[in-house]
Amino acid sequence: MKNIEALIDDGGEITVGRIAGIDCAATAADGHNALAMLVRRDGEALNALLKRLDKAIGRYYDTGETTDEINPP
Template identity: 65%
Template structure:
């Protein structure tokens, strides 16, 4: 979880929990940006979700790509 550790060391944060109608969301942000918002998949373990979040944070640091599964949800 090196990317999450670096984010937190730099004053960023992560959160995990319910969001509106979504049962479980993992989010990472720094002081200015949302870096990633991931929706927990059916059958996905919490450990697997955190691993995906770490990869998403790493992708933001490498390429500036924000992964937003929350706002891209279809109704």
């Protein structure tokens, strides 16, 4: 999970747990911006959620596009 590692090495953070009434979510932030906010899917393993988070962080690094499953448009 190289993108999670790079984010943390650069002073960012990830959070996994209950957020705003959602039973389980994973978020990533760099201190200034939320890069990704994912909702754990029914039956999804924690490892699979973390892999999706890693990919979402990578997408942010590559394109600047954030991922937000918590606050739909």
